[in-house]
């Protein structure tokens with residue numbers, strides 16, 4: 001849906017900018033809603049909190065997965081109901097909890113956080129209905145716990161439940177697990193869902209009353225590279241519907257939530273940068289672009305990783321996904337190509353997005369588009385470095401209107 005003419009026109013007056021296509025976001029939402037009819041979706045605001053993007057997503061009845069108090073507030077401003085705003089972050093200050101406790105559903109991330117929520121709830125003379133984020137005895141790859149800064153270890157969670165049950169100012173109503181982002185194999189995601197249902201069942205039995213929600217976190221990935229196959233959400237959804245039906249009488253009050261950030265917005269975004277200069281040094285041609293590492297850091301990190309290793313072993317989301325996650329599309333008419341280094345305008349040698357790449361000839365003033373720029377893009381920009389002009393964020397509505405933020 002990338003609008004090349006619009007990009008070319010905007011590139012006449014701006015050196016770098018993002019373009020978000022509302023039609024693509026709506027199509028992605030529709031795909032999920034159709035595949036998972038009985039599931040509640042929560043949008044992970046941290047991947048792209050552009051106001052128009054949020055308006056679009058929340059108007060579709062999607063809830064909020066807030067990673068900070070500010071994201072809780074952005075959801076409230078758009079009339080997302082309290083039960084549909086889940087506040088999950090690995091560490092929250094007392095003031096975060098004080099401000100969030102009456103307006104969102106807090107997922108406590110530690111034993112000590114549960115105690116602090118109870119203390120603040122007591123001060124407010126209320127019973128806080130909360131979820132707990134669990135670090136489970138399984139991953140997307142099978143059984144076994146992995147040490148993590150996130151959540152409460154599953155065994156500790158079950159040890160604490162009877163103690164928490166006696167605390168008058170909190171009630172555990174849900175569980176939350178976010179184990180992995182960016183999985184493309186739907187069977188791995190489904191196996192994880194199966195384990196989640198068993199965990200919910202065990203939790204409900206231990207609690208002695210009906211669980212109100214299970215938030216299974218994210219996992220549904222995006223096909224970044226041209227050779228990636230998209231997640232088969234239709235089949236995944238069908239299988240999940242069967243699983244939900246099988247548990248329906250046993251977990252009668254439990255609403256199932258899936259969190260999603262990138263799936264809704266990643267492919268709806270394009271980054272456009274322009275050529276500021278061009279030079280040859282010791283036989284290599286350099287195309288110098290505006291705001292690469294600082295405007296959209298992920299391509300530069302890909303290049304950095306590629307200089308160290310062929311197969312990164314560490315999960316580095318959301319900074320790095322894969323070596324071939326981005327496509328560089330010069331917005332030029334010429335069929336003539338040349339081999340160049342695509343570099344940025346910062347005073348550091350690591351500001352490079354591609355080395356020895358063969359692309360259509362780019363000259364000063366020409367524009368270059370980078371795909372997959374709707375998620376973890378503008379929000380991750382280190383724009384404080386060298387005080388350059390921040391790339392504009394342009395939102396293109398379904399009827400072609402352009403909004404700037």
Ligand SMILES: *Cc1c(COP(=O)(O)O)cnc(C)c1O
Nearest residue numbers: 044178181182218259260261262
């Ligand atoms: C960031 C985050 C997500 C979003 O992950 P995506 O891969 O963008 O869908 C979901 N849940 C939690 C808890 C997160 O921190």
